Amino acid sequence: MSVILIGYRGSGKTTTGEKLADRLWLKFVDVDDLIVKKAGKTIREIFADQGEQHFRDLESEALKEALAKKDHVIALGGGSILRPENRAAIKASGRKVVYLRCEAQTLFDRIQADAKTAENRPSLTNLGGSVEEIKKLLEEREPLYREVMTSELDVTNLSTEEACVHITRMM
Numbered sequence: 001m002s003v004i005l006i007g008y009r010g011s012g013k014t015t016t017g018e019k020l021a022d023r024l025w026l027k028f029v030d031v032d033d034l035i036v037k038k039a040g041k042t043i044r045e046i047f048a049d050q051g052e053q054h055f056r057d058l059e060s061e062a063l064k065e066a067l068a069k070k071d072h073v074i075a076l077g078g079g080s081i082l083r084p085e086n087r088a089a090i091k092a093s094g095r096k097v098v099y100l101r102c103e104a105q106t107l108f109d110r111i112q113a114d115a116k117t118a119e120n121r122p123s124l125t126n127l128g129g130s131v132e133e134i135k136k137l138l139e140e141r142e143p144l145y146r147e148v149m150t151s152e153l154d155v156t157n158l159s160t161e162e163a164c165v166h167i168t169r170m171m
Contacts, residue, residue: 001026003171004074004090006081006145007100008138010110012155013075016100016163021073023164024171030075034062060086067093078137081144090148098167099149101142103156104134 003020005013014030021028032043035058039046046055059077063086066074074095081087090097102110108131146152151170155163 001171002070002072002074002093002095003167004076004093004095004097005100005167006076006090006097006149007078007155008102008107008134008141009078010107010114011078011100011102012110012160012163013078013100015160016155016167017073017075019160020164020167023168024073027069027072028075029066029069029072031059031062031066031080032075032077034065035059035077038062056083063089067095078141081141081148087144087148096171097148097150098170099145099152100155100163101145101152102154104131104138106156107134107138 001024003024005017005020007013014032017030018028020026035046035055036042038061039058041049043055046058056079059080060083063076063080066072066076067089076090081090111134151167153163153166153170158166
């Protein structure tokens with residue numbers, strides 16, 4: 001049994017994924033962590049040094065590596081669904097894919113509250129990580145999240161523990 005968590009940065013994929021894996025007695029893997037480990041750089045550094053295209057190449061490789069693992073909770077990066085081949089691989093995996101949906105303002109607040117995000121993650125547009133950037137990217141990404149998901153969970157007002165309970169019930 002495996003489950004994949006997708007959603008925008010700040011939706012709780014990693015935190016929820018770690019707790020869910022513990023609750024289900026499964027291993028946890030975060031695609032962003034695989035990228036950072038393989039590159040030896042933060043995501044911000046990869047973007048700055050080699051650009052988004054190179055990061056997305058690394059992300060596709062890390063996604064394949066994660067999908068090869070059996071009995072894992074897998075947290076994808078927020079943009080892992082951007083490439084058609086990634087979406088095809090996610091769908092072909094046959095795993096439960098839960099979209100952790102969250103309102104833009106809540107995402108912004110969570111991102112701002114996490115000092116590591118600012119250090120390690122780049123802005124993705126010229127809007128500088130603002131609520132407007134989040135809204136713009138959600139507008140582009142939500143149809144892609146919904147294309148690959150098997151379930152959607154609105155986590156805007158849920159704690160990590162509450163999200164885990166809901167996901168467990170979905171399985």
